[in-house]
Amino acid sequence: MTDGAPWPALEVVEYTDPLCPWAWGSEPVFRKLRAALAGRVRWRRVYCLLFDLDDDPAPDSAAETAWYAGYVEGISAHTRAPRALRLSRVAASSWPSSLVAKAAELQGRDVADGVLRRLRETVFVLGEPADTPALALSAVRGVPGLDLERLTADAASAEVLEQVRADRAEARRPVREVLSVADRSPHPGTAKETGDGGYRYALPTLLVRAPAGHRVVPGWRTYEEYAAAVAELCPGLPDVPRPLSPARALRHYRSLTGPERELLAEGPWPPREAVRVETGNGPLWLHPDEAAVHPATCGGARGAP
Secondary structure, three states, X not given: OEEOOOOOOOEEEEEEOOXXXXXXXXXXXXXXXXXXXXXXXEEEEEEOOOOOOOOOOOOOHHHHHHHHHHHHHHHHHHHOOOOOOXXXXXXXXXXXXXXXXXXXXXXXXXXXXXXXXXXHHHHHOOOOOOOOHHHHHHHOOOOOOOOHHHHHHHHOOHHHHHHHHHHHHHHXXXXXXXXXXXXXXXOOOOOEEOOOOOEEOOOOEEEEEEOOEEEEEEXXXXXXXXXXXXXXXXXXXXXXXXXXXXXXXXXXXXXXXXXXXXXXXOOOOOOOOOEEEOOEOEOEEEOHHHHOOOHHHHOOOOOOO
């Protein structure tokens, strides 16, 4: 997925999962960084399968859900990202949402961004993780420019399945710098051990590649740390993005958390047309066009598409 004409050989690889709470909390700085690098970089997402098919089911699903809800609450205390008022369950699998997110890339960057955003919001706003194909496809209805029929076919295709399998494998070949990370961040991003004795990237992790080498920024980080990694490899980048007016920011992004509107918009908040959605950690703000199709405000994320 390329943001316009790329800077010579500059690539940003985002190791992520649609259902990862730290990745959800990193969206404000990632949105700002993508705006600062727009037209200059190839930004590629690699889906790491946080909830994999070989994970053993919990013996007590209610206890697991209560524990995980507390875990997410602790993360949201650091990131200030919204969390669901009530979590229905821990996601059974990241495969359905990852396949849908990867398939959406075939319809362009804007569609892919909108689809991934909706998939994240299923668990962290609605409390209903998109962990089946039907739920994942239903959650993304109404994303601007999306061809849902094509997405449904692509997400079930052998080609997209192989792409996500390749993502999973790539995520389990971390660069050596993340095998041991000394940092005071609440989530420093040290690589996670896997059941087969290997490692995978902690989520999220950004890997910046250029002819001059690479820089890796793992875990929970500030915008300045990401920008510095890019600037080390490509002096003059990233650009300094100007904050948008509140109305323009809401129209552009369609969905904004509190931390996002502070980082991406400047001026009195909220815009008069903003639709407020309550969560367990501050509101989510929707543009009225998004509210008309969003599952949080129109009940659209249930059942088959």
